[in-house]
Amino acid sequence: MRPYEMMVLFHPDVEDSKTLAEEVGEIVKGLGGEIGKIDHWGKRRLAYPIQKRQDGFYAVLNFGFNPAQVTELDRLMKLKNQVMRHVVIRRDEE
Numbered sequence: 240m241r242p243y244e245m246m247v248l249f250h251p252d253v254e255d256s257k258t259l260a261e262e263v264g265e266i267v268k269g270l271g272g273e274i275g276k277i278d279h280w281g282k283r284r285l286a287y288p289i290q291k292r293q294d295g296f297y298a299v300l301n302f303g304f305n306p307a308q309v310t311e312l313d314r315l316m317k318l319k320n321q322v323m324r325h326v327v328i329r330r331d332e333e
Contacts, residue, residue: 240272240305241303241306241329241332242275242301242303242330242331242332243272243302243303243309243327243328243329243330244299244300244327244328244330245263245267245299245300245302245312245325245326245327246297246299246325246326246328247260247263247298247299247300247316247322247324247325248289248295248296248297248322248325249295249296249321249322250321250323251282251292251293251294251296253296253321256281256282257279257298259296259298259321260277260279260298260300261277263316263319264300266312266315267300267302270304270305270308270311270312270315271305271308272303272308273304274300274301275301275302275303276300276301277298277299277301278298278299278301279297279298280296280298280299281297282294282295282296283295283296283297289323289324290323292323295323301330306329309327313325313327
C-alpha cells in the first residue's frame with residue numbers, strides 16, 4: 240500500500256458535503272484502501288467558474304491504496320454527479 244491524497248470538489252448545491260466525503264471514503268475502502276483522515280474544508284470560492292458555478296465544497300482524503308486501483312478510483316469518481324473535480328496524488332513515504 241502506498242500513501243495517497245485526493246482532493247474532491249463537490250457541487251455547491253449538495254445538502255451535506257460531509258456525507259458525500261464519507262461516501263467517497265467508502266469507495267476507497269471498497270477498492271481495498273485504508274482511509275487515514277478526511278479533512279472537510281467547507282464551501283469556498285473558486286478561482287474560475289467550473290460548470291458555470293462560482294463556489295464548491297472541498298474535501299481532502301488521505302489513504303493507503305494499491306497503485307493498480309488508482310485508475311478504477313478515477314473512473315468511479317468521474318461517474319459521481321456531485322463531484323465537479325478531483326485529483327489523486329501519491330504522497331511521499333512517511
